[in-house]
Amino acid sequence: VRLVESLGFLVQPVGFLRLSCSASLVLSSFLPFTLVFLSPVKGFESVSVSMPDGRGAYYSPSVKGRFTISRDNTENMLYLHMNNLNTEDTAMYYCAKGAYYTNYPDTPQGQGTQVTVSS
Numbered sequence: 001v002r003l004v005e006s007l008g009f010l011v012q013p014v015g016f017l018r019l020s021c022s023a024s025l026v027l028s029s030f031l032p033f034t035l036v037f038l039s040p041v042k043g044f045e046s047v048s049v050s051m052p053d054g055r056g057a058y059y060s061p062s063v064k065g066r067f068t069i070s071r072d073n074t075e076n077m078l079y080l081h082m083n084n085l086n087t088e089d090t091a092m093y094y095c096a097k098g099a100y101y102t103n104y105p106d107t108p109q110g111q112g113t114q115v116t117v118s119s
Contacts, residue, residue: 003110005113008115012085012119016081016084017085017115021079032099033096034096035048036096045060051099054071062088085117090117092114094108094112
């Protein structure tokens with residue numbers, strides 16, 4: 001599955017944005033996907049997990065209540081709606097195939113999306 005993330009964003013604190021990720025494979029509707037970010041300390045950390053049916057999404061404690069993950073299986077698209085952003089959300093974000101609830105043990109295939117939260 002080839003994953004292509006949206007272009008980078010610069011947003012002010014408490015702002016919002018939507019990341020998108022396009023999957024190349026029609027069968028991606030049957031796969032879970034994880035949004036990860038690159039932490040300078042811990043490597044690739046999980047932000048949110050989307051299950052194939054869109055139910056039971058996982059969110060890391062730092063984003064729970066602020067971020068919402070969704071998917072459009074008819075368009076092979078994954079979205080991360082990010083609200084009430086703060087400077088700690090600044091990172092490179094990637095889509096990854098599979099369900100990972102702590103760290104992603106590999107290097108994501110896509111180019112990633114740079115999110116910068118700054119006033």
